[in-house]
Amino acid sequence: RSVLKTPLKQAATSPVLTEIQPDCQPLTTPPKPKEIPPADPWTPTSNLKMLISAASPEIRSREQRRELSNDTSEVLQAKHCLQEHLLGDEYEKSQRSRKEKSLGLLCHKFLARYPDYPSTTENNYICLDEVAEELNFERRRIYDIVNVLESLHMVSRLAKNKYAWHGRHNLSKTLEALKKVGEENKYTQQIQMIKKRQYEHEFDFDGERNEEMARSFGSNDHSEMSFVELPGIEFRAASVNSRKDKSLRVMSQKFVMLFLVSSPQIVSLDVAAKILIGEDQFEDVDKSKFKTKIRRLYDIANVLSSLELIKKVHVTEERGRKPAFKWTGPEVLPNTQDTKLEETTSTTSTTCPPPISESIPSTEQCSKNLFPSNGKQNFTRHPSLIKLVKTIENDRRKIQSAPTSPVKISTSTDQNLSAFPSKMAQVPAMANHQLEGQSKKRKELKKKLSRSALACNLSSPEVVPKAKAPRTAAPSQQPAFMQPLGVCPPSHSPVSPVILPHTHSGVPYAIYLHPSQAHTVTTYSPSFMLQPLPCANVTGIKSINSEVLNKITTGEGDNQIATDDPTKSLTAKEKATLKSENSSQRCLKRTQALQENNLIKRYRSDEESLDTSLTFFPSGYLIPLTQCTHGNKAGFSDKEKAGICSLQHPTYSSPIAGVIPVTASDLKAVNIPAFHITPLNIMLSPTSIAAAPGLSNSFLNSSNTSSAQNPRSSVLNFTLPHVGLIPGGVQVPANPVLHHVSVSSQTENISQSSGNRNLQKKPSVPKEPQEPQAATENFFRTPGGPNTESSLSANSDGTKRISEGTQQKLEVYED
DNA sequence: TGATCCCGCCAACGT
């Protein structure tokens, strides 16, 4: 092993060993070796090398290079030579060599060694040295693979050279957790931002905007995000791993989050790289840095591809084709069902967002959620404000870094154990209780954390076991595993859910916007614009009836959002907001700013840490990027955008009466914070909506994932009018919301809607059994500092979660 | 060419 492990240099030191090594598998490494390096004929392998080199020119060249650079290389070469020897065709190999050596292939080999679903009882230990030897690849590569696997909690480090193999047992939990965190981090929004920027660049928009946007993003802490752990598993590992960074792991998680959060579930490399870089968003990131990030992403992508979680695809954009990856792994159900929403996309139905279910923290949570949802991203800062923002950001960072590292709430459960089925079911409730209790205790920080945790739990009830089941093995074992998961979620929901009751439950909440209020509100802040009406207004139920109606009527936009994706809704919202921006931008900005401030304040008051993002808001005005932001990925064509924009203004007219059905998720994410207001809780604030870019994105995506564009535009159009409620300035925000609602919620919501009025309890929502795990999920942590955002942002996730969990609560609240 | 990404130097970290 020794040989393998160490890099070339080492190898050089012990060339003999290397050669000697059994190495077993000729397969893997192709020989690079080639001619004799002039320099050292003496090596034992030299002969081989020569042979090989003769065989394959490529190898030769390589070796030559190496030799030039070092002698040490020889050793390696020697190895290769041997291997090749063994293999035989150097030639072919040389050709394939690269491919054969690919990380993906190595990963396949690696994975082949272990069952997807190892029996829980047995511990599968992985000895890196052994693996390296057996598979015959460089140690360094193993680290790459293991790091990614670790990020998915498929393995955990036990000790120095040892890892425990968990297989896919934890995968669903992990994905849920990641999704939550991703939502919290507003990745959706970020993605949109980036896209917008890109778009702008294309058009040669002025740099300011882009810069601003970038900054806003930059502010996002996600970059700082720490490794997301599952309760049981990672800890152990944690003890062992001390390595500070874990950047590859973290990157991997973030990368996965991007998939889980985006509706189409397609992430282009460049966007991912930018988001992961996060830090400097200004301008164009360092080119070199960007490049490096891309390289890393490829590494990660290769492993994820081997896991069949993603696959390469290409997305064609205006500019051309871009490499991207599509999620092919199990779907993670946040709470609601995203999928449903997506399906329904075009139809509009209103759903009522569940008001915030939880009594207690609801407000706090909401605030948190709101923030995140608000996602600075949506808004652009005024240039003058940038400085302030920066300073704020700095402060925020400090703050974040400190205290709030995410605490695992864990209650008792061991997530790891896949075997909890029966117990698991119970767990949820337990967890909830526990959580609540804990939260109280911890109140401040902890509250936040717990919330986030809860949210996480809720939101992701689990990955859907769906079945894509990439891997064969999985199925059998999964079941047990899955079940537990299903159970958990419920429990969680109660806690976090507070905010949103179950949205999808179909309850159709209708939120009415009072035109008058809206106006007034708008002036204040966007958030206010929409006020949730009490149940009575429920009219929103209608939403189900016909999207069309809503659209037509403009006055009422139902927002149903299927409970699931807040993000989606957000996206729509964002779009809307963007669009509206023009005319009323300023007003909106102000209002938003105000709202934001309020939110922030609340948020702060509620909890100390939280997101930095919040801080941003206060600083400046966030200008809704609105409309034209092409950012939306989905493809808004420019035309569409333009159309949208134009439409927007007109929309004013429509006063809305409307009820805006909001999905729980939406509410959570965006609204809650804003809402201070009504008893119902549910208030939606346009601003909030707008704020949550993520939602909008998701929305867009969901609706059309790929094709979304058209729908969107249409939707937007509709929505805009609806938005009209808002005074000129304000308008934008509202629109977004509406849009979301209409689009997303429709299908499922409808069912929910039956219960129109109040938030219904979760009537139907029968989502899935996911829950059980959710409880366990609580355990997951999100990284501390960065997490803060997550906690805050929980919105999208939270909403989902909430919706699920909260349904019960909803009932309570409804009236 | 640009997209991929292998390779391995070398610096943290542990022990």
Add this chain to the structure above:
DNA sequence: ACGTTGGCGGGATCA
């Protein structure tokens, strides 16, 4: 001191 990890980026391959 030495071994383990793993960030990082040059530059080779591939398409």
